Amino acid sequence: MVGARVVLKRGGRDEAEKPFWISFADLMTALMVLFLVVMGVALLAVTKNVTEKEKREEQHRKDIELILDRFVKAAKRYDGIKVDRDRHVIDFGDRARFAFGKSNLTTEQEVVLRQFVPEILTVANDELGKRVLKRVVVEGYTDKTGSYLSNLNLSLQRSQRVLCSMFAASGLSLLSGEQKESVRSLFLVGGYSFNAAKDTDEESRRVEMRLEFLGVGEQRPEAPEQSGNFGECALK
Template identity: 30%
Template sequence: MKKVNRKRMNDEAGFNVWRSYSDMMSGLLLLFVLIMAVGLMEAQKNYDDKLKEQASRAQTQTELAQTQDELTQREKELQSAQQQLNQRESELEEKTASLSSLQTTLDDQASQLKKSQQQVSQQESELEKSRQQLATQESELQSRDDALAQSQKQLDEANALMKSQQEKIDQIVGVKADLIAALNDEFKKQQIVVNIDSQTGAIVLDANVMFDWGESTLTGDGEKVLSQVLPVYCSVLLSDQYADYVAEVIIDGYTDSSGDYLTNLALSQNRAYAVASYLLSNSGSFLTDAQNKELAQKLTANGRSQSNLVLDQNGNEDARASRRVEIKFRLKDEEMIAELSKIIVDTKNQTAQTDAAAQTDTAAQTDAAG
């Protein structure tokens, strides 16, 4: 019995050792598993942190790329703006040069005008001297009337010649008045209401009716007005009675003072050209072939820009009235002046002949008296 119990005790002791060893190994295994789990969790955390860091870096690179694109776009915009600025500076320099050239032209014209005024003043002075001389001669002739009875007939003939010449002068001066009257009569006859300047014979067309704002293409109403006015006006000017006196048929375009001068100059020129083009395109319906050729030689179209503005009663600009197209004419002033000069020369020659004859008579009477 004792041997059996001892063996049993040895077996139980061996079993307890293995169980303790097993428990120890289980604990170590559990500890290893825990360490592995902690290591895996730490590794997973590090991996997640790296992924977040990489995502953050990628986002940062994307934002940097976007920023770089925006900077590139802004640089392009700045370059475009610089090019536009350079272009505008170039245009400004061109306009400045154009204005300088225009100023030079205006200065030259002013100088020529001054010279012309001086010549006119000199001619008026000479004419006044001639008038004074004529008055002196007439006084001398009048004083000789009592003593020179025989020259009375010659003086009467000279007076008759002067009267005839005066009638010629009156006829030349009265051509414009007659022409303006003829225009008024013809427009009344055609029952067309038109205001004709009594001094110049010009008619004014409202640009607000003729054209749209800022445009130079005739409107339907504008063409209708021209179809009524131009046939009457040109038919009278180029009629057989007045055609030889008319030197020029003028179409002038005007604007108001809004906008710059050069833009208004181009607009007014284009509007005058539009009216002239309409006239030449339709003149065949109311003028003969000969009159059409004469019109083409005498017609001019001018842009006056914002010069010669129309003012109201208070001296302020009437912008609507200033936007206009004027149609007028110019008589052959040079031919008139030449005719007047010829008349004056003929008068001087006739007076000289009369004086010579009077002096001869006086000398003869003096000899007879002696």
């Protein structure tokens, strides 16, 4: 009995270690599954955000087309006034044409402008207009005769002349005080010399109103608090 050998099983060590390696493998599998779930949720969220952004952009494009439809409809009530949908421009054609080297408008031309501007204000100040339209830029143009700087000054005066007709205190089809306040907050004067000249000099001596639209999610700036005090036109 003394010489009996005690046999130790070496497999006991392997069996003791085996549960650890199984648990580690399960942990890695669980982490991988968790990673895949997190990535799937993230990709879903990104896709959803992109889809919503695309929907907002598409609705914004539709709103712009809709407000252009309204301007086109208003322009059809006045001979010679057209809306260029591609350029977002209201073209007055012969109804606001200038003589060579002059910035003066005839009485009839001023009346036409004062009759049409309320149409612009009506569209601009409804729910859709406030959501889409940023401002209206009055752009004067000249023909190619003369120097660049002299024509730049002339084109600016022609733009200013249109605004002066809006704030006239005498004459036909005068704007109300409320309408003048809207013009002051919504309209902007711009001069463009002989850039974008037309085929003929007569057609080039014109004035246009360019419609600027808000971006997606952008809001029209609040007009500063002003009341009356429109002053008199500096142009003679």
